[in-house]
Amino acid sequence: MHISEGVLSPPVLIAGGVLAVAGVTAGLKQTETDQIPKVAVLSSAFFVASLIHVPVGPTSMHLVLNGITGLLLGWAAFPAIFVGLALQAILFQFGGLTTLGVNTFNMAFPAVLCFYLFSPLLRRENRSWNVTAGVASGVLAILMSALLIGLSLVFTGQSFLRVAQIAVVAHTPIMVVEGILTGFCVLFLKKVKPELLVPSSSRRRDTS
Amino acid sequence: MNHKSWVRYRHPARWTGIFWLFVLMLTFSNPSWAHKLSIFAYVEGDRVYIESYFANGDPCANSPVRVYDRSGAILVEGQTDGEGMFNFQLPERDDLRIVVEASMGHRNEYLLSKQEIVGEMGSASSPPITSPEDAQETTRLPAARDIEQILDRKLAPLIANVHEMQRAQDRAKLRDIIGGIGYIVGLMGLVMYLRARKRDD
Numbered sequence: 001m002h003i004s005e006g007v008l009s010p011p012v013l014i015a016g017g018v019l020a021v022a023g024v025t026a027g028l029k030q031t032e033t034d035q036i037p038k039v040a041v042l043s044s045a046f047f048v049a050s051l052i053h054v055p056v057g058p059t060s061m062h063l064v065l066n067g068i069t070g071l072l073l074g075w076a077a078f079p080a081i082f083v084g085l086a087l088q089a090i091l092f093q094f095g096g097l098t099t100l101g102v103n104t105f106n107m108a109f110p111a112v113l114c115f116y117l118f119s120p121l122l123r124r125e126n127r128s129w130n131v132t133a134g135v136a137s138g139v140l141a142i143l144m145s146a147l148l149i150g151l152s153l154v155f156t157g158q159s160f161l162r163v164a165q166i167a168v169v170a171h172t173p174i175m176v177v178e179g180i181l182t183g184f185c186v187l188f189l190k191k192v193k194p195e196l197l198v199p200s201s202s203r204r205r206d207t208s
Numbered sequence: 209m210n211h212k213s214w215v216r217y218r219h220p221a222r223w224t225g226i227f228w229l230f231v232l233m234l235t236f237s238n239p240s241w242a243h244k245l246s247i248f249a250y251v252e253g254d255r256v257y258i259e260s261y262f263a264n265g266d267p268c269a270n271s272p273v274r275v276y277d278r279s280g281a282i283l284v285e286g287q288t289d290g291e292g293m294f295n296f297q298l299p300e301r302d303d304l305r306i307v308v309e310a311s312m313g314h315r316n317e318y319l320l321s322k323q324e325i326v327g328e329m330g331s332a333s334s335p336p337i338t339s340p341e342d343a344q345e346t347t348r349l350p351a352a353r354d355i356e357q358i359l360d361r362k363l364a365p366l367i368a369n370v371h372e373m374q375r376a377q378d379r380a381k382l383r384d385i386i387g388g389i390g391y392i393v394g395l396m397g398l399v400m401y402l403r404a405r406k407r408d409d
Binding site: 028037039083 | 245311314315317384385388389393400403404
């Protein structure tokens with residue numbers, strides 16, 4: 001999921017950086033102050049998720065959790081994922097500082113798309129729709145991120161179809177895992193704290 | 209409008225569930241790194257040996273290896289074997305940049321400095337002492353090649369130990385995880401502080 005330093009060409013890095021800055025700005029603008037702890041908690045979850053390994057056959061994959069991040073945060077997923085990735089780069093040497101922009105966009109943009117596609121389903125009082133929204137976000141966020149990685153690597157001279165194919169195939173197991181995990185997460189939150197599923201950007205600040 | 213309302217977050221309890229989920233995740237996470245690629249290279253005789261492995265200790269198998277000289281020209285190209293190992297004839301006595309690339313944008317490089325190479329080459333090719341006045345001595349002293357063999361044998365476990373230590377160091381440390389979360393909490397505080405100040409103005 002994380003593209004390392006020195007793989008991408010400068011134009012791709014700059015494009016990624018610009019898109020990431022735009023996303024982070026939009027995210028910060030749309031986040032009410034009382035929602036910031038929520039952003040921080042999901043950022044922490046995202047930060048730690050990459051250390052959680054799911055054994056898949058001979059290798060292992062790590063969780064990404066961008067689906068649930070997007071579903072709960074909307075545009076605020078950009079700052080949350082940006083901070084998570086920056087810390088992963090500094091502390092764990094995952095990805096890198098020059099690729100921070102590209103990696104942020106690759107993981108946060110699908111998260112925001114999932115938010116627009118599936119968060120309306122979360123408000124329905126129908127459990128199967130809620131779970132569907134969760135599973136679909138978990139799967140699609142990873143799928144779209146894998147495709148974006150393929151797209152980023154095209155400019156290094158590798159053929160898109162081949163890279164995208166490798167990326168999608170490699171991430172299929174984690175799509176399944178995240179789909180199930182996100183589904184359960186949504187179900188759990190709907191039961192325990194349904195107000196959490198109301199996205200930060202559409203909620204007005206409480207002034208009690 | 210009460211300007212302090214954001215401080216009194218009305219239901220702190222709503223976070224406890226997530227907090228415990230988080231603790232659960234930490235407990236079950238195995239403390240290994242994702243896909244950070246590590247490379248280790250050393251010279252033995254006139255060959256360079258490369259070991260590459262992922263952060264969790266898995267070898268980086270069947271991955272392309274490229275060796276560049278100082279000017280960036282490719283000297284050697286090859287592929288790691290099933291154990292993430294690769295070796296090649298030393299092409300020249302100068303700085304070498306060794307790049308291993310795994311799939312999907314995982315890549316790292318190792319700089320093998322001239323000193324390391326020359327030091328190793330020197331010991332391998334230094335001729336035995338031949339000056340006539342020392343001839344007597346030479347016969348009694350073990351030849352340089354013998355000394356080197358003995359050293360190699362004695363140092364092998366030590367070198368293995370160093371490799372093992374390097375691997376251990378590359379594994380995730382709980383300290384870093386906790387530190388990272390600390391940074392996030394700090395950032396959260398900072399953002400909220402700045403916003404509160406803006407509102408007060």
